Each structure stands twice: as C-alpha cells, then as structure tokens.
Amino acid sequence: MDFLLQNVLTGLSIGSIxxxxxxxxAIIYGSMGVINMAHGEFVxxxxxxxxxxxxxxxxxxxxxxxxxxxxxxxxxxxxxxxxIQFLYRRPLDTILATWxxxxxxxxxxxxxxGGELRYVEMPHALTGTISILGTEISSYxxxxxxxxxxxxxxxxxxxxxxxxxxxLRAVVQNSEMSACFGIDPKRIYGLTFAYGAGLAGLAGxxxxxxxxxxxxxxxxxxxxxxxxxxxxxxxxxxGTVASAFLLGEATGTLGFLWNDTIAKALVLVGIIVxxxxxxxxxxxxxxxx
Amino acid sequence: MFDSSAHANPTRNRNRLQLAxxxxxxxxxxxxxxxxxxxxxxxxxxxxxxxxxVAMALSLSWGYAGILNLGQALSFGLxxxxxxxxxxxxxxxxxxxxxGLPDFMVWNNVETLPWxxxxxxxxxxxxFAGVAVPWALAAILGWFMFRGRITxxxxxxxxxxxxxxxxxxxxxxxxxxxxxxxITDLAQLEIxxxxxxxxxxxxYFLVASCLSVCLLGxxxxxxxKAGLIFQAIRDQEERVRFFGYDVAAxxxxxxxxxxxxxGLAGMLYTVVMEFASPTFMDVPLSLSIVIWCAVGGRQSxxxxxxxxxxxxxxxxxxxxxxxxxxxxxxxxxxxxxxxVLFLPNGLAGLLDMAGRRLMRRPGALAGGPAPAxxxxxxxxxDQT
Amino acid sequence: xxxHLHIEGLGVExxxxxxxxxxxxxVAQGExxxxxxxxxxxxxxxxxxxxxxxxxxxxxxxxxxREIARLPEFQIARAGIGRKFQVPSVFRQLTVRENLEVAHCxxxxxxxxxxxxxxSAESDGLEKLAAFVDLSDYFEAPxxxxxxxxxxxxxxxxxLAQDSELILLDEPAAGMTHQETQKTADxxxxxxGKHTIIVVEHDMGFxxxxxxxxxxxxxxxLLMEGTVEEISRDQRVREVYLGSTLGI
Numbered sequence: 001m002d003f004l005l006q007n008v009l010t011g012l013s014i015g016s017i018x019x020x021x022x023x024x025x026a027i028i029y030g031s032m033g034v035i036n037m038a039h040g041e042f043v044x045x046x047x048x049x050x051x052x053x054x055x056x057x058x059x060x061x062x063x064x065x066x067x068x069x070x071x072x073x074x075x076x077x078x079x080x081x082x083x084i085q086f087l088y089r090r091p092l093d094t095i096l097a098t099w100x101x102x103x104x105x106x107x108x109x110x111x112x113x114g115g116e117l118r119y120v121e122m123p124h125a126l127t128g129t130i131s132i133l134g135t136e137i138s139s140y141x142x143x144x145x146x147x148x149x150x151x152x153x154x155x156x157x158x159x160x161x162x163x164x165x166x167x168l169r170a171v172v173q174n175s176e177m178s179a180c181f182g183i184d185p186k187r188i189y190g191l192t193f194a195y196g197a198g199l200a201g202l203a204g205x206x207x208x209x210x211x212x213x214x215x216x217x218x219x220x221x222x223x224x225x226x227x228x229x230x231x232x233x234x235x236x237x238x239g240t241v242a243s244a245f246l247l248g249e250a251t252g253t254l255g256f257l258w259n260d261t262i263a264k265a266l267v268l269v270g271i272i273v274x275x276x277x278x279x280x281x282x283x284x285x286x287x288x289x
Numbered sequence: 290m291f292d293s294s295a296h297a298n299p300t301r302n303r304n305r306l307q308l309a310x311x312x313x314x315x316x317x318x319x320x321x322x323x324x325x326x327x328x329x330x331x332x333x334x335x336x337x338x339x340x341x342x343v344a345m346a347l348s349l350s351w352g353y354a355g356i357l358n359l360g361q362a363l364s365f366g367l368x369x370x371x372x373x374x375x376x377x378x379x380x381x382x383x384x385x386x387x388x389g390l391p392d393f394m395v396w397n398n399v400e401t402l403p404w405x406x407x408x409x410x411x412x413x414x415x416x417f418a419g420v421a422v423p424w425a426l427a428a429i430l431g432w433f434m435f436r437g438r439i440t441x442x443x444x445x446x447x448x449x450x451x452x453x454x455x456x457x458x459x460x461x462x463x464x465x466x467x468x469x470x471x472i473t474d475l476a477q478l479e480i481x482x483x484x485x486x487x488x489x490x491x492x493y494f495l496v497a498s499c500l501s502v503c504l505l506g507x508x509x510x511x512x513x514k515a516g517l518i519f520q521a522i523r524d525q526e527e528r529v530r531f532f533g534y535d536v537a538a539x540x541x542x543x544x545x546x547x548x549x550x551x552g553l554a555g556m557l558y559t560v561v562m563e564f565a566s567p568t569f570m571d572v573p574l575s576l577s578i579v580i581w582c583a584v585g586g587r588q589s590x591x592x593x594x595x596x597x598x599x600x601x602x603x604x605x606x607x608x609x610x611x612x613x614x615x616x617x618x619x620x621x622x623x624x625x626x627x628x629v630l631f632l633p634n635g636l637a638g639l640l641d642m643a644g645r646r647l648m649r650r651p652g653a654l655a656g657g658p659a660p661a662x663x664x665x666x667x668x669x670x671d672q673t
Numbered sequence: 674x675x676x677h678l679h680i681e682g683l684g685v686e687x688x689x690x691x692x693x694x695x696x697x698x699x700v701a702q703g704e705x706x707x708x709x710x711x712x713x714x715x716x717x718x719x720x721x722x723x724x725x726x727x728x729x730x731x732x733x734x735x736x737x738x739r740e741i742a743r744l745p746e747f748q749i750a751r752a753g754i755g756r757k758f759q760v761p762s763v764f765r766q767l768t769v770r771e772n773l774e775v776a777h778c779x780x781x782x783x784x785x786x787x788x789x790x791x792x793s794a795e796s797d798g799l800e801k802l803a804a805f806v807d808l809s810d811y812f813e814a815p816x817x818x819x820x821x822x823x824x825x826x827x828x829x830x831x832x833l834a835q836d837s838e839l840i841l842l843d844e845p846a847a848g849m850t851h852q853e854t855q856k857t858a859d860x861x862x863x864x865x866g867k868h869t870i871i872v873v874e875h876d877m878g879f880x881x882x883x884x885x886x887x888x889x890x891x892x893x894x895l896l897m898e899g900t901v902e903e904i905s906r907d908q909r910v911r912e913v914y915l916g917s918t919l920g921i
Contacts, residue, residue, distance in 0.1 A: 099576060100580075103619075107615050107622060220453065223446065226446055227450070261460075275447070514787075518775055528763070530747055531724060532778075533747050533748075
C-alpha cells in the first residue's frame, strides 16, 4: 500500500512538471497552431535566468520567478514578431525556423555562460519533507504541484474569462473578421506567444533545483510537451492537464518497474500509437474536419 | 513569357542540363584524388561525401514527397551500427574476449554473444542489414503513419520522437551496444579480397562510387512517373488521392528508399570514421542533416548533397577550436532561420532563379552559359 | 438513357447535425445535372459522400450498378468518378503537362511507376486536352502562373485526363469574371453527353446556361427536381430561397 501511494505521488510530481512545461506550449500550439521547437530552450533560459539572478544578484528562486517570467516572455514576443509571424501559412517551416532559433539560443548560452552544468538551490523553507498519509515527500515537489495548479487556474481564467482571452479566441476563429471589429491580431498573437514563452521560463526556473542546468537540457522537453498537448487534445486545456498527469503516472509506474530510460521510451511509443488511432487526442470528441 | 517557339522544348532542355550537371559532379568527386595525395585529407573528404549522401536522401523524401523526416539520423545510425557490429566481430583478438566476444561485452559480464549479434559474423549479412533494417523500419513506420493519414507536423514530431527513443535505448543497453562509447576498435572492411583502409584512396573511391550511384539513381526516381506523383503528393495530397492513387503506398516508398540510402551512408560512415557512436543517431545530427538539406536546397538532390559537403566542410575546418565551433553553430542557426524565412528552396533555388532570369533576358543565347539553371530538379517556385 | 448513378436513403451526421438526410437522387448516363440549394443544404457534402471523402452513415450509392458507398477514395476514383473541389487544387509546382500526366496515368502501382518515365509517349492526347480548356500556350508552364479561372479549367482538364465517366464539379464558376464564367459554361456544354456531370453551383445565370435537369436540395434532402423553368415557378423552392439573393 505504501509503495502504491509513493508511486502515485511520484507520478503526480512528474505530471506536475510535465504540465508546467506543456502549459506554455498548449497555449501557443492550441491557439496559434505553431509548434515552437524553441520551447525547450525557453525552459532552459528560465533555468539559467534563475541561476544567473542568484549568482550575480543574490536573488532567491521565488523572487526571480517574476523577472524570469517577464524576461523570457519578452524574448518570446521578439521571436514571434521577428520570425514566426511570417510563417503562419507554412507550419512545417515554423518547426524548422523555431528549431534554428533553439540552436542559436543554446549556442549563445554556451558561448556566454559555458557548457558546464550549473546548479540552482531550493528555497530554504522548502528543503524539508512533508508527510502525506505516512509517506514522506519533498516539500519542494509539493510546492511545485500547488504552484502549477494555481498557474493552470490562472491561465484558464485568462483564456476564458477575460477580454484578452475572448479576443484571442476571436482571432483564432477568424483573424480578418476580428480585425474588422477593432482587434489587432498581431498584438494578440504576439502577447499570446509571449505568455506561452513566459510560462516556459517559469517552468525552467522551477525545474532548475530538481535537475542540473545545461545548455542542451531543453531538447527533450519540447517533445514531451508536444505529446502532452496532442494527447490531451489540442485546444483543450483541461485535456492537457489530464494527459500530463496520466503520462506522469505512466512514467512513474514504468520507471518503478524497469528503469527511467525504458519508461520514457515505452511512454513515447505508447503515445505515438495512441495518436495514430486518436489524432484528435484522448479528451476531445471528434468534430467535423 | 513562355514563348514556345524560342525554345522548342524548355523542359527537355532543362532536363538535359540537369543531367549534365549531375554527371559533372560525379566526375569531379572521382577526380579529387588525382590532385590530392594526402590520405588524411581524402579521409576527411570521404566523410563529407557520406554526409552529402544522407542529406541527398532527405531531399528525396522531404523535398520531393513532402515528408519531413526529422529522424533521418536513425536510419544513418542503424546502418553505421550494422557495419560496426560486423567489423567488431572481425577485429584483432586484443579487442575481444576469449570467444571472440567484443571487449565491451566482456567488461559488462556478458558471457555469450547475443542472438542478434550472431548473424553479423557475416559481412555480407551486415551489408544487407545495414540497408534492409533502416528500409524496413521506415516502411513499417510509414505504413503506421500514412495509413492513418498522419501528415505534416505530426510526421515530423513522430519521427523525431522515434529517434529519441532509439537513441535512449542504444545508450541504455550498454551491454549490447557499447552505450555512450559506441563500438570502437574495429577491423578493416574487406570485400572480395579488397581492403578498405579508412585512410586510403580505395575507401574514398568506395564512397564516391556509392554516392554517384545513389545520386543518379535518385535522380532517375525523381524523373520517373512515381517521382512526378511524389511531387504531386507534396503539392496537393488530397487531389492525388482522388485521381485514384494509393497515396500512402507512394509516401511509404519515398520514405523507405530515403532510409535505405541513409543506411548505406551510415555504413560508409563507420568505414570512414572507424567507429560507431550514439552521436551518429542523435537529434543534433538529424538537425544538421535538415540544415544541410535546407541550405543546399531541399528540392534539389544535388543541391542538398553539395549543401552538406560545403557546410560540413566548413564546420570541419573550424572544429580545431571549441569556441570557433560554438560560434559556427550559432551562425549556422542564424543562416538556417534566414534560409527558412526567405529562401525555402535554398541555394539551389537561388541559382535556379538566377539562371532563369539569365535565360529570359533578351539577347541571351539559347542554351548559353547558365551554369546553375538545372541545379534544382524542381520546375518553379510556388509563388504564394 | 441508362441510369449511371443511383443514390438511395443517403444520410450522414456531424455531431448530431444531419448534413444529408435520406437523400434520393438518380442521374442518367451522359446527363448534366445541376445541384442547387441554399447554404447548408448539403450539396457539397453530397459530393463528398459520392467521391468517398466522407463516409455515409446510412443508405447506398450505386455507380453503374455497383455499390461504392464504403470504398476507399482511390478505388472510387479508379471506378471512374472524378471530383473538382471548391477550392481549386492543382499541383502548382508542376507544369500543366506534368499535372495532366499525373491525372492521366493508367498504372497506379508505385512499383511499376518507379520504373516508368515521367514523360509518357502519348503526350499528343494531353496536348489536345490542354487545347480543349484553352491552355495550349501554358503547356510547359508551371501551374502556379495560371490565373484563377485557368486553374479551374486545368482542374477540369485533369478530370478528363483521368478519364472519369462521372464528373463532380463543386462551384466551377465561383470567383470568375463574366467572360470566364461564359467559357466555363461552354466547356461544360461541350462535355454534355460524353460524360455524366453533376454541378453544384450558386450562380443561377450559370445554371441556366448549362442545365438540363436541376435538383434542389434543402436541409440535406431533395426538395424537387425539374427544368430551370419548373423550379423557378415552384412555390416551395421560392420559400426556401426567400430572402436570398438568388435571382429566381
């Protein structure tokens, strides 16, 4: 019973990190149809940002979150304005261009900060463990979980209950028509991309204490995030949540049975098979198309 | 604009010019050893030719059939490992255990040769497998995706994910694959009594022959009826389906031929490099292949080949210093983004356009010097 | 005239919306049939169902006596049914001749086609087809240089190259100038009798120029059939179209 609970908690923890990373991509891919291959690099920059703020300005993890969010968000906005806005009709080329941007970001970090591993410390208050039903779990992981849930609710509110969210949905449906009603699609797309990038930056900041920080750390994140989004069903933000935790549990359990590598491989293969038979995602009903 | 009286048949002229360029390229690569008598340099050039070959293979599936296979390095790596496995089993006893077991297996306490290594005691089998395994894998993957009508970005991401999975497994299964270190200390390839020392003219000629055969073969495929249909599928997949073609079968064919050529290139790479490593099937290599292909011109087999040779060659020249290499990768990333944005058909497309303009200029000699006109196999750029 | 296409009790739903509902339609060999109706009447969906783009949930489609309702698209196409889509879809990077080559090909297997030259020997026939739709001057030009109207005609030529006996045209005159519409009508009239044609069209002027029998669809089902004069007089048709700009 104990190890079952332990497993469920591990899965929840993995799932919360997946959701954290996928949330930004879900916004960008779900609303704009752009697969941002530099998403992993945004995560990486978030991690490095946290490290740098700590190393040079002595800022703690929690206080750097705000800076990282706006910093990476601004970068995302620049990328959208500078490159992606020219490629909305060429989805395959968007993959390539953002991949190229990812390479550039990696190299810039390598050339300035260096290729060696960096470590980010957890906030002191969160270094201990918490006991849940008799099972010990790191309080930082609990914090990440709570933070992600809060972030998700905020995002949901932003997309569904605010003027910005309404404008975004209008632009997604028909950008020319929205322009006629006085909405500037360029501004909306730019801000959406910035928000998604900012979320990726936050993900990087929060992941940093759990993993070592390196220029190439982002590479595998984008694939994970993409699959979480697709499996959940594009444009269904609740689907993203469900699939993140589903994949978290699957990875946790398989990792417990074999090892982490095999678990990861099996989960990826499993997702590919699922996508083949349910391309619209697990949590979305089929629509005419 | 398309005055048919001036040029009796512009398409036919273009095709002839294109063939002439391809043949000239093949002659040129065979002529290189006449001028360079440095085995070290020849080994390097052979390496670039191999990379040209794998980029050319991608051009066939991506540029012609519209299948962006981001896992092209997987086929390459599988070919490379197939060759490394047989050469490892033939290596001198210092690098093997008591029963001819590869040294890394001995270190990992493997006692008998695993079943999937056994057939590789035959070099002939390995050469067959180096082409057949990537071919079959691509065919299965293609069947799986294209029968399910998976297209576009999904194909790109799925092929990338498969590559990641394979790379993880190869590194993880150290007992059987050599893990991070790959398979090193190999014997020399020997076919029918001919020895292929990596640092020799014979290996260079082997690579040049394979590249020439594959390049001309691929050109023939693009000019066949199937090649025409590949391009039609790239432009308008639905339309082709409603002409009564089984689109999935065509896409599977394009992808598996491309994988087979990449597998052959991988085998040659092991011969040239004298080892196989997980970096021969990792994401950065796949990205590089895509970059070479895009910069050279995805819709031109020769363009992609030359793109890879030039870019990899420049990278090789700079690789003496790590900072140089990092800067170079940064510049490459930038060039890649710019090419994707402004030059979707790469340098070949640019030369093609320039050639076209030259031909159209009043007073230009019909069939006059338009060096790059036929470089791109594609007929005209989509203007939209 | 013998019956060429016979549709019976055809139906399909999207999320509970009955796009086509218990449709019965019969078209004779060599006939040119116009399919009209207000927006959302299910005209395009009907073409989708015939050519296999959409799977029907109920009913049958018999083509020359053979049930085709559940065959994959490529088999339906091979049986002799060609479809022109609303949005013109030709291969823009290929030349007009190459476009026709792709459509014309009698061998469909990838294994034989990889061994055959991309240039067929009988390009005479293809040139005649290009001449038929007035594209001779563009025979070796890439399709991307063609105007909107020319692209539509090329697509019609592709269906002829494919040798379709039954041709489905979805709004062939949409977005065309007056002269282009005239020319399209002329092409349709010249095809009458040689091919069975079903045209979905909004432009009543165009319909008048080509129609023999017109079928009016409403809410996924057949409202009435008759000549242009008959349907213009019909009270139900007028009610269905009430408030629309259709010039009946």
